[in-house]
Amino acid sequence: MEFLNDVLVQPFADMAAAPDFLLQVLWEGLVGGVLYALIALGFVLIYKSSRIFNFAQGIMVVFAALTLVGLYEKGVPALLALPLTLAVMLVLAMTIERVVLRPLVNQPDIILFMATIGITLFLIGFGELIFGGENKVMITEQLFIPTGSIVFEPFGGFVSIEEKDLTAVIGAMVLVAALLVFLNKSKIGRAIRALGDDHQAALSVGISLSTIWVIVWFIAGVIALATGIVWGARAGVSFALEVIAFKALPVLMLGGLESVMGAIIGGLAIGILEKLFEIYWGQPLLGGNTEAWFAYMLALLVLLFRPQGLFGEKIIERV
Amino acid sequence: MFYRTAGQFKTSYQADHALFPVRQDAFLLGVILIFAFVIFPLTASEFTFRALLIPVLIYSLAALGLNILTGYAGQLSLGTGAFMGVGAYACYKLITIFPEMNIVVAIAMSGFFSAAIGVLFGLPSLRIKGFYLAIATLAAQFFLVWLFQKWAWLYNYNASGAIQVPNIEMFGITVAGPRATAITQYYFVLCVVCVITFFAINITRGRIGRMWKAVRDMDIAAELVGINLMRSKLMAFFVSSYVVGIAGALFVFLWRGAAEANLFDIPLSFRVLFIAIIGGLGSILGNFLGAILIVALPVIIGSVPQAFGIPLDSAMVEHLNIMIIGALIIAFLIIEPHGLARFWAMIREKFILWPFPH
Numbered sequence: 001m002e003f004l005n006d007v008l009v010q011p012f013a014d015m016a017a018a019p020d021f022l023l024q025v026l027w028e029g030l031v032g033g034v035l036y037a038l039i040a041l042g043f044v045l046i047y048k049s050s051r052i053f054n055f056a057q058g059i060m061v062v063f064a065a066l067t068l069v070g071l072y073e074k075g076v077p078a079l080l081a082l083p084l085t086l087a088v089m090l091v092l093a094m095t096i097e098r099v100v101l102r103p104l105v106n107q108p109d110i111i112l113f114m115a116t117i118g119i120t121l122f123l124i125g126f127g128e129l130i131f132g133g134e135n136k137v138m139i140t141e142q143l144f145i146p147t148g149s150i151v152f153e154p155f156g157g158f159v160s161i162e163e164k165d166l167t168a169v170i171g172a173m174v175l176v177a178a179l180l181v182f183l184n185k186s187k188i189g190r191a192i193r194a195l196g197d198d199h200q201a202a203l204s205v206g207i208s209l210s211t212i213w214v215i216v217w218f219i220a221g222v223i224a225l226a227t228g229i230v231w232g233a234r235a236g237v238s239f240a241l242e243v244i245a246f247k248a249l250p251v252l253m254l255g256g257l258e259s260v261m262g263a264i265i266g267g268l269a270i271g272i273l274e275k276l277f278e279i280y281w282g283q284p285l286l287g288g289n290t291e292a293w294f295a296y297m298l299a300l301l302v303l304l305f306r307p308q309g310l311f312g313e314k315i316i317e318r319v
Numbered sequence: 320m321f322y323r324t325a326g327q328f329k330t331s332y333q334a335d336h337a338l339f340p341v342r343q344d345a346f347l348l349g350v351i352l353i354f355a356f357v358i359f360p361l362t363a364s365e366f367t368f369r370a371l372l373i374p375v376l377i378y379s380l381a382a383l384g385l386n387i388l389t390g391y392a393g394q395l396s397l398g399t400g401a402f403m404g405v406g407a408y409a410c411y412k413l414i415t416i417f418p419e420m421n422i423v424v425a426i427a428m429s430g431f432f433s434a435a436i437g438v439l440f441g442l443p444s445l446r447i448k449g450f451y452l453a454i455a456t457l458a459a460q461f462f463l464v465w466l467f468q469k470w471a472w473l474y475n476y477n478a479s480g481a482i483q484v485p486n487i488e489m490f491g492i493t494v495a496g497p498r499a500t501a502i503t504q505y506y507f508v509l510c511v512v513c514v515i516t517f518f519a520i521n522i523t524r525g526r527i528g529r530m531w532k533a534v535r536d537m538d539i540a541a542e543l544v545g546i547n548l549m550r551s552k553l554m555a556f557f558v559s560s561y562v563v564g565i566a567g568a569l570f571v572f573l574w575r576g577a578a579e580a581n582l583f584d585i586p587l588s589f590r591v592l593f594i595a596i597i598g599g600l601g602s603i604l605g606n607f608l609g610a611i612l613i614v615a616l617p618v619i620i621g622s623v624p625q626a627f628g629i630p631l632d633s634a635m636v637e638h639l640n641i642m643i644i645g646a647l648i649i650a651f652l653i654i655e656p657h658g659l660a661r662f663w664a665m666i667r668e669k670f671i672l673w674p675f676p677h
Contacts, residue, residue, distance in 0.1 A: 053450050103653040109449065110395060111656045114596050117589060118648035125642025129635070246457070246585070253454045287469045296458035303447050303454065 011280035023159045025279050026272060031165045031234075033271020034172045038227040039248035040255065040263035041176065042220040047257050048196040049216045050101070053109065055116040058245020059123045060221055064089055065138065065228025065237045070131045072139050081139075089221030090214075097213045105209075124239060138232030168230040175226055176264060179219070183260070192216060196258070250299035256309030266310065270295045322670035338520070341671075355509060360502055368501035369574075375607075375614045376508045377569050382594040382606035383519055384562030389592075390600035391523055392555030393535025394444050398456035399591040401463035402560050403567025404583030405433035408473050410568035411482045415475055422487045422494060426511070426568045430561040436463070437560025444552050448538075460585060467580035481579040484572050495572045504573045511569060515562055520603050522558065531555055532601075563591075593644075597651050599658025608659040616644060 015022045039057055046054040067088050071081040100115050149162045183189040194202040195212055203209060228237065231244065251270050255262025274294045282290030308314055322343050329335045339345040363372060385399050409432035413425040440459040444452050467473060474482050486496035493499045494507050522528055530551045533541040542548050571578045590613065598609025620640050655661055 100649055100653075104656075107652075107656050110389075110596070110600075111652055113450075114592070115649055115652050117593075118645045118652065121641050121645030121648065123645070125638045125640070125645060128638040129642065246461075249457060250454060253451055257450065289465060289469070292465045293458060293461040296454060296461055299454050300443060300458045303451055304443060307447050307451060309451070 006285060007281070010284075014280060020159050025275055027159065027161060027165075029272035029275030030268065031169060031271070032275060033268040034169050035227060035231055035244070035267075036247050036251045036271050037264045037267025038172055038175070038223055038230070039244060040251040040267050041179070041260065042223040042227075043248060043252050044255075044257065044260055044263045045179075045192075045216055045223075046220050048260075049192045050195070050213055051109065051112075052101070052116065053113045053257075054220070055113060055245065056119040056123065057220060057224065057248065058243070059120045059127075060089075060092075060224035061228045061231065061244065062237070062239055063092070063123050063127050064221060064225035065232045066127055066131045066136070068225065068229070069136045069139060069232070069237050073136075078139050085225055086222065089225060090218050093214050093217035093221055096217055097210055101213055102210060128239065135236045135238040136232075138229060138237055164230075164233050168233070171226065171230070175223070179223075180260065188212070188215060247295060250295035253299040253309055254295075254302050256311040256313070258313050259309070259311035262309060262311030270298065273298065322667060322673075324671055336524075338524075352513075356506075360505065363505075365501050368505050370618055371614060373501070373505055373508055373574050375610045376505075376512045377566055377574055378591065378594055378614060379607045379610040380512050380515060380569065381563055381566035381591045382598060382610060383516065383603065384559045384564075384566060385591050386595045386598075386600060386602070386606055387519065387523065387531075387562065388555050388559035389595060390602065391528060391535060392531040392552060392559075393538075394441070394552060394555060395449065395453050396456040396559070397453050397585070397588055397592065398440065398458075398460035398463075399563055400583045400585060400587030401460040402433045402437055402563040403570055403587065403591075404463060404467055404578075404580070405436050405560075406430060406564025406567030407571040407578055407583070408467060408482065409433065409564070410572060411484075412473065414485065414487065414572075418485075422489055422572070426565055426572070429568045430564040433564025433567065434557045434561040437556045437563070438553050441553055441556030441560075444556070445549055457585075460588060464580050464584055467583065479579075481577050482571065483577045487572075497576065508569055508573050511565065515565065516603065519562065523603065527551075527554065535601075593648060597648065597658055599660030602658065602660035604663065605658050605660030608663070612659065613644075616640075616647070 039061065042057040042060070043054055046052055046057070064085060068081055068085045071084055072078055076084060096119060100119060101112075104112055104115055149160050150166070151158065151160050183193060191202070191207045191212055192215070194205075194207060195209065199209070227244075247270075248267075251263060251266040254270060255264075255266030274291050277294050278288070278291050282288055282294070302310065322341065324341055324343075327342055329340075339348070359367075359372060381399060381403060384402075385396060388394050388396050406429045410425050410429035413420060413428060414422070417425075436459070440455055443455040447455060468480065471480075474480055477483070484496050486493055486498045488494070492503055494503055523531070530541075530546050533544070533546055534548060534551050534555075538548055541551075567583070575582070594609035594613050595606060596609070597605075597612060598607070599605030617640050620643060621636055651658075
């Protein structure tokens with residue numbers, strides 16, 4: 001009885017007792033969710049256009065952020081370092097396409113997945129060799145990201161919103177909007193979606209597979225850079241960031257592998273729910289740190305009822 | 320050349336399905352076993368046992384378990400490390416609760432615990448497929464490692480949060496714990512690996528193995544020809560997790576001597592997956608070849624700069640190591656996506672036909 005009370009009643013009583021704290025938790029969850037959504041977006045883009053389950057997205061985030069900070073530390077002005085980092089991501093995209101993807105066209109999914117794990121390991125070693133393994137500070141001020149915090153006082157309480165988090169949320173929204181317009185309106189965007197629908201049909205009407213792949217991996221690189229800046233501003237830049245790739249996987253599964261909308265909604269939902277669960281159920285009842293697995297269990301539960309994720313394309317099997 | 324098959328006639332259906340269709344295969348296996356049982360123990364140093372021979376055997380066993388699931392039954396698993404952890408913690412609890420229990424019995428029983436957990440997390444495979452299924456196994460991975468950290472009963476409430484292997488004797492010889500010698504541990508692991516490999520070969524060759532392969536190739540078609548999907552998938556999860564659990568118990572008891580929860584984290588799962596894929600999915604031999612490569616590579620890379628007199632600090636070697644392994648994985652996938660086992664199969668084919676080109 002007491003157990004049921006702890007699980008079903010007490011958390012909600014806590015929420016009602018301190019609505020300002022609840023708002024703070026929701027906001028934190030939302031910011032985390034935006035980041036998950038961004039990483040998942042990188043995954044979805046690559047999966048849509050090439051059916052590659054790109055495990056390297058997480059390390060691309062770290063690599064982009066490290067390149068930016070590393071260039072700045074070498075004396076390059078921050079505003080010049082940004083386009084230079086983009087150039088590095090373009091070169092990376094071209095190299096990956098040429099060296100890894102092109103020889104592996106038409107291989108089974110799991111082989112391509114393993115290849116992206118290979119890319120991940122290579123980039124970890126390469127990045128640590130060049131930039132060192134220690135934690136670096138993201139150059140927030142040099143990129144004109146405000147660092148103050150805004151304090152609200154709703155319900156006679158106290159909610160603090162950091163301006164860099166606010167910038168992150170707005171920046172992510174702009175980025176996603178731009179991406180949606182690009183995918184739906186531009187010629188290249190249509191080509192990307194065509195490749196996603198049917199490889200051979202797209203090839204036969206003259207869409208170049210390799211060019212589109214480079215573009216898609218470059219876009220994923222840009223998203224990675226944006227994620228890296230935002231996340232780096234919160235937690236510093238180091239290879240520990242790599243674990244966020246694992247946070248994005250359940251987001252992806254929850255939303256559906258092919259759906260851009262699914263990645264965004266899934267990301268926000270998981271960000272908020274895992275924070276709520278951790279604060280109100282995880283810490284008092286389970287000893288904390290439930291964020292490590294909550295998203296996976298949630299995704300697993302959803303998948304049991306919808307095997308293609310919330311927004312994924314219905315899986316039709318033929319024999 | 321060495322593989323002349325001339326004069327070896329099959330006169331019955333049974334002979335066609337024998338374990339060694341070509342006599343030289345049996346001979347080759349005999350030579351390898353002589354090396355493993357006699358020549359290595361006589362020549363290897365303590366370091367070779369601890370850094371090469373024992374880990375190769377244990378990783379091969381773990382990869383064998385994964386290969387049964389992923390290579391034969393076609394169910395992708397990214398949670399091998401956690402299932403190894405279940406085996407290790409189960410064995411630890413059994414040994415500490417029943418100190419007089421024989422370690423062979425304890426290890427054999429700990430496999431059942433991981434098999435049960437494996438079946439539990441395998442249940443979603445009946446509805447979810449492919450990469451979506453990887454989520455179920457990743458859920459197991461993260462949840463179980465979290466449980467190993469938080470559930471103090473598992474590590475007997477000791478302050479360090481780690482499990483420590485006590486000295487365990489079998490027939491008067493210490494086989495596990497700080498007092499055990501490397502050579503006894505090597506023989507112990509070798510015997511377990513040989514027995515399990517023997518069973519694995521025969522399971523995968525027989526009716527059950529063919530059932531799994533049918534499910535792997537197309538599960539709907541398999542269902543239509545009368546294979547019970549639920550039984551065959553869950554059986555694959557059971558057998559695979561059993562073997563993986565035993566590998567986990569050996570991993571801690573006969574090699575590491577102590578373990579914390581994060582030892583079983585995702586890098587271990589990926590390492591085992593690498594071994595299975597580089598060795599070759601759907602092959603027993605491949606696991607051993609892959610394990611030799613993945614275990615020996617860091618040792619070799621570590622020793623090369625010293626041999627040439629190039630001073631490299633250990634952090635640098637570590638980074639180079641990761642980079643080279645990453646590059647090698649990509650290279651292997653491009654050159655031969657079916658793994659080292661296929662390489663061997665092609666070489667063997669060439670030997671049989673030699674000196675003719677086709």
